[in-house]
Amino acid sequence: MKGRHVRYFFGKIGLFFVTLWAAITVNFILPRMMPGSPADAAIAKLSQNGPVTPEVRASIEAQLGMPKGNLLSQYWQYLGDVVHLNFGVSYSNFPQNVSDLVGAALPWTLTLVGLVTIISFIIGTALGALMAWKRGTAVDVTGTISSSFLSAFPSFWLALMLLFFLGYKAGIFPTSGAYSSTAIPNFSMDFISDAVEHSILPALTILLTSLGSYVMGMRNTMINTLGDDYVTFAEANGLRQRTVMLKYAARNALLPNLTSFGLVLGGVVGGSLLVEQVFNYPGVGLLLYQAVTNQDYPLMQAIFLMITISVLVANFIVDILYGVLDPRTRR
């Protein structure tokens, strides 16, 4: 029994590293299959203004770090760079390192979007379970109507509404950025409360738009599990209502909802582009937007890799959670 569990978890860890390696390798191969090189593109742009001398060409190639050696040694070099988080220099924020830019944006996104996603999953699942348990009552009807209403909102539109009414009109919350322009980023209480204040509107936007699907997903699966024989049998055995609701019905309904949570969790790093854009929040989404509009290839490549890794990590987490929560997957 124990050995089987260990085997399951080691199997999942092994699978995680294999897919990670595959993703990193594809990230290496894909740009090399594209015709032309970034240096050619830069020189083509410059040559519109006049002839390009070989010195200029050489300096551009040096600046971009033109690959040397055969494909295998390039690949080896690239793997080393990935391990050391060395993604080169950004074009649009020259001469800052790509890793520094991503490193500065990542914590904001991870804390804001990641935390909100987890909170949304917990609240949504709990609410859905309660609604299913009290099926047909006022709680259920109000919950069903409002969650389908909320999940129909496009996130950017809700963001604009909140920005306009709560930020601009009422002036309760700041309208832009992750902290005040005068604040000094450190771990003081002042700064943290300032950052929390700035995060409320974007957090609210993400929470409200993502909540509905968890609520409805949980409610509908739990209505099914409530009709299952083990719930009837638990009632026939006179178990406490709380036990029947939580440990029998909700516990089994949780599993499918966990899958949709995993899908959303994987999108945390790249998925909140619009919300970050509206609130001018300095996260990965905003950085990606800037990288795309400025054709900043090294930055884009690094962010894409981050997004890929975050999907893999999210899948891994959900796999492990499934293993813990559902004994049937461990067989």
Added chain:
Amino acid sequence: MMELLRVENLSVEYDSPDQEPVKAVEDVSFSLDQGEFVGLVGESGSGKSTLGFAVTRLSKPPARISKGRVLFGGKDITTLSQEELRRQRCGGFAMVLQSGMNALNPVRTVRKHFVDIYKAHGNVEKKDYEAHSRQLVEKVGLQDSVLNAYPGELSGGMRQRVSISLALALEPKLMVFDEPTTALDVLVQHEVMGTIRELQKQEGFTAILISHDLGVVLESTQRVLVMHNGRIVEDAPSERILTDPQDDYTKMLLSHYGDPRAEHVSVPGLKPRDEAAASGSVGGTPSQADDEEDMTVTVTGVSKIYPARKRGEDSVTAVNNVTFTLSPGQSLALVGASGSGKSTIAKMLTGVERPTSGNITLGGRRVDQMKRRKDLRSLRSDIQMIFQDPYSALNPLHTVEYTLTRPILNYTDLRGDDARRRMLELLDTVGLTPVEQYAAKLPHQLSGGQRQRVVIARALASNPHVLVADEPVSMLDMTLRAGILALLDDLRVRLNVSMLYITHDLLSARLITDSIMVLNKGTVVERGQTAQVLQHPENDYTIKLLDAIPSLRTQA
């Protein structure tokens, strides 16, 4: 004797949104003495389960107790609040569900199921949890290691035993068993019923056994309530039900039982077989048909071995060196418990699975080597399947006409009006008249028996030479079975098709087949003429199968 349960004028209704409520149980009254073992018999839709749920107060909306009282130990339980009711369940009334297979929470170990009950009622002290649950699982014939297991790790029979032991943890005065063995394999069914009988004697609880199977009920109980259309039509000691039934419905139910071991077996609606004239040619040379094309099925030394699913596990031999022939117009029964390889043989015959070794031919063509689409297509028009579950074998979105027209278009040259005429002819063949009306219906508008007739009509659409019927009547009520069996038998003779009849039900095998093969773990252990084998079985396994059939004898 002390009275334990008294049901007075009980009615249960199912509310439906825009219609009159449907009365499932109507004005039912009876009483049970302490320690009595009573059977509640009826066909599907008779209201027996609804009644069982009502007396244990487990009815869920839309079901509603609309009238009457249920007095348990003199106290009316229909008016109890949820919490009072919950506490009453300990030392009160327990229920074992029909599909006990699914009655356990898949994410909790068996031990946790016990602990949940002890915690809810406080009837056992915490330090005694372990010893108490061990004692209970041992009582139902399981080892205490099942306490560590998750339900998914146990077989169906073991799960049903676990749920019985969980119900016992309540120390109930009344146990309601709702079809406790229906979902189980024949042999397991027999063993579990034995355990239930023993427990009832030992523990002395009062028990209600709800079942559609009069045989099972008569074998175990002292008194039988017969239910029909929501009412109890007969309430008598088991002995008298058997020897002197009063109600017409009871008489009708009884008439559909027979002992496959008897010298002469017949049920209403089915012609008794002329068993002397039956041509048993199992394993022998097939009788030559006059057809220009010989449509004999020959199976020679066929084995099917499934490779091990994981490293360290053994490969599974599903079918082991099976040989038989099936000539046109012949009917052959393939019997055995679940897992004996019956269905695997059907799959190989229809080209769904390929044998690991041996060969299968149909009219000279090698079925086991067919690879091309064209070959398989012609095979499918020659061999057709009749499935076990008529409720899932028809697409609920399509009318009967559509369902029957598809194979006509796919396998014959008939088009347009000709195809439609053929479709109506098929409905007529299976006895669904008026044909025009049935053609327009959707599956949910048909009863189980009617659906099975549509499934049979669909199988006939391609003018097959061989019919493979996989447990075609096991999902149907006893009284409907005879009709379907009669139809199959009649079709075989009229259309000169051969039939492989797969079943675990030896009575139906006796009624419609000439020859029989008994399969145990993939190996044929006995074969011969059906009447001969069932009357004078030689193999131990065949004897075991026959003994598992509840005979119409009372306990005493």
